Amino acid sequence: MSERKYNVGILGATGMVGQRFALLLENHPWFTVTALAASARSAGKTYGEAVAGRWFMPGPVPEKLKDLPVYDAVADMEKVVGLVDFVFCAVDLPKAEVLALEEAYAKAECPVMSNNSAARALGDVPMIVPEINWEHAAVIETQRKRLGTRRGFIAVKSNCSIQSYVPALHPLMDLGVERVLACTYQAISGAGKTFETWPDMVDNVIPFIGGEEEKSEKEPMKIWGAVENGLIVNAKTPDITTQCIRVPVSDGHMAAVFAKLDKFPGTEEIIERWKAFVGKAQELRLPSAPKQFIHYFEEDNRPQTKTERMLENGMAVSVGRLREDSQYTIKFISLSHNTLRGAAGGGVLMAELLAEMGYIK
Numbered sequence: 262m263s264e265r266k267y268n269v270g271i272l273g274a275t276g277m278v279g280q281r282f283a284l285l286l287e288n289h290p291w292f293t294v295t296a297l298a299a300s301a302r303s304a305g306k307t308y309g310e311a312v313a314g315r316w317f318m319p320g321p322v323p324e325k326l327k328d329l330p331v332y333d334a335v336a337d338m339e340k341v342v343g344l345v346d347f348v349f350c351a352v353d354l355p356k357a358e359v360l361a362l363e364e365a366y367a368k369a370e371c372p373v374m375s376n377n378s379a380a381r382a383l384g385d386v387p388m389i390v391p392e393i394n395w396e397h398a399a400v401i402e403t404q405r406k407r408l409g410t411r412r413g414f415i416a417v418k419s420n421c422s423i424q425s426y427v428p429a430l431h432p433l434m435d436l437g438v439e440r441v442l443a444c445t446y447q448a449i450s451g452a453g454k455t456f457e458t459w460p461d462m463v464d465n466v467i468p469f470i471g472g473e474e475e476k477s478e479k480e481p482m483k484i485w486g487a488v489e490n491g492l493i494v495n496a497k498t499p500d501i502t503t504q505c506i507r508v509p510v511s512d513g514h515m516a517a518v519f520a521k522l523d524k525f526p527g528t529e530e531i532i533e534r535w536k537a538f539v540g541k542a543q544e545l546r547l548p549s550a551p552k553q554f555i556h557y558f559e560e561d562n563r564p565q566t567k568t569e570r571m572l573e574n575g576m577a578v579s580v581g582r583l584r585e586d587s588q589y590t591i592k593f594i595s596l597s598h599n600t601l602r603g604a605a606g607g608g609v610l611m612a613e614l615l616a617e618m619g620y621i622k
């Protein structure tokens with residue numbers, strides 16, 4: 262385990278995901294927040310002032326952060342880089358501007374743990390779920406050559422929509438997962454909103470989330486891809502089709518999943534595989550890793566969003582209702598917390614992994 266402490270920054274610290282980072286890092290054993298940044302609208306205020314009237318988290322604004330100044334993530338980059346060993350990034354900007362911002366930090370030798378989608382498709386940018394594809398970190402060396410850096414690089418978190426069904430399918434991959442159909446029921450915090458800021462979502466369902474279905478179908482192929490000649494080559498199977506729906510839930514994305522398998526060992530063995538699954542995050546005992554990554558619930562009416570989303574500090578994945586299917590082989594329900602496992606928590610866990618593997622020195 263790493264003994265060194267790291268100073269870290271949060272870009273987009275005032276937003277929904279940024280606030281989660283602030284709360285998660287409040288008492289983190291390795292990472293201390295020493296710089297906060299957002300847009301020019303927040304720059305110059307203290308963090309307490311910048312989030313006043315729009316603090317959405319269950320706990321109060323961290324005492325240690327309240328009086329820290331908020332910097333402009335773009336204009337004050339040099340100052341931020343001077344204060345930190347690496348940054349977490351969750352900014353709401355057009356894709357090209359996000360990529361330019363993240364590459365600028367990386368080129369300034371400041372590693373970037375990104376929650377944004379801008380760099381996700383690049384073959385030399387690892388998209389890491391520490392339990393699944395930790396070995397993709399190897400492509401960082403290729404990326405450093407492209408960027409001309411010694412230390413700086415970008416690593417990304419996947420989209421929050423896939424965090425419930427990709428972990429559940431992963432321990433079944435050697436059974437030959439041919440086709441997957443997944444419908445996701447996604448919380449409003451995934452859009453950076455609450456019921457106060459998005460009253461139209463009370464008593465409502467919206468059958469469209471811009472760009473989400475494309476990400477939900479493509480990103481798993483990168484996670485299940487292989488490293489070849491220093492780049493990630495996407496997997497060719499399974500064939501995935503999705504529908505992503507916004508539902509009136511504050512936090513927690515649920516997925517209804519159907520999967521066609523080449524070999525079907527029976528539902529009991531599948532449940533056993535889920536219960537027995539241990540990833541790199543558990544092996545390394547990373548501070549934010551859930552002890553049990555996948556929890557299976559036998560009750561017909563679980564997992565439920567309210568009771569299961571905070572399992573293992575919102576870092577575990579809950580699965581239930583596994584049954585044989587008449588058109589596919591199996592079907593099941595899975596659930597994960599979208600701003601914890603699906604965003605900030607997953608970003609912190611990825612940073613712990615990369616620190617432990619020696620990529621962040």
Ligand code: NAP
Nearest residue numbers: 273274275276277278299300303351352353450451453604
């Ligand atoms: P959000 O609540 O709207 O927050 C956006 C953040 O970006 C704020 O801190 C904002 O600062 C900052 N920002 C806006 N314009 C900026 C600029 N020109 N320069 C620097 N900072 C700027 O959004 P969010 O929900 O936290 O999402 C942030 C990112 O994470 C998005 O790319 C989103 O797709 C991704 N993500 C979100 C989730 C989720 O569940 N919410 C999950 C995975 C990934 P000000 O307060 O100063 O405007």
